[in-house]
Amino acid sequence: MAELDISTLTPQQLGPMLRCWAAGMENVEAGVELLIAHRYWLERADFRASCITADDEGWSPDGTICSIATIDWAAVADTAKDTDAPPAAGSMLRLACALADGRTHAVALGKELQNLDRSDVPLILEAVAHTTGWHHTDAPVQVTGTFEQ
Structure with a gap:
């Protein structure tokens, strides 16, 4: 296996590589998909350099060899503690980390949700649904923002 230079990889290249690594671990899939x-x-070179590694020969879930990228969730948590990012971006990072590895990197959900931009909320709802396996059901859901049924 040969480690790839993460600085040469674009977010578009990293997406499939991260998905290959996360496949089958719903909580990690949710964190990866959120990012x-x-x-x-993924557009920040400093984040990629400190939190992601890539290799040209990893194992895919079906047993074939593929390029793979992995996320160091402990490094992500450290980045999220000391970041110059806008509050919404910091919260999205902490929430992705908590979804992927919540036993180690729990967050104060209410606090993080208050920082989100309107466009972030559907992404969080999708990630939470994915973590719980909702994508394996045929049950449709419509989020209205109310608790009426």
Whole structure:
């Protein structure tokens, strides 16, 4: 296996590599998908350099060899503690980390949700649903922002 230079990889290249690594671990898939969909962090070279490693020969879930990228969630948590990012981006990073590895990196959910931009909320709802396996059901859901049923 040969480690790839993370500085040469674009967010578009990293997406499939991260998905290959996370496949089958719903909580990690949710954290990865949140980072991919939000885009802010994967576009930051400093984040990629400190939190992501890539290799040209990893194992995919079906047993084939693929390029793979992994996230060091402990490094992500450290980045989230000391960041110059806007509050919403910092909260998205902490929430992605908590979804992927909540036993180690729990967050104060109410506090983090208050920082989110309107466009972030659907991403969080999708990530939470994914973590719980909702994507394996045929049950549709419509989020209205109210608790009426």
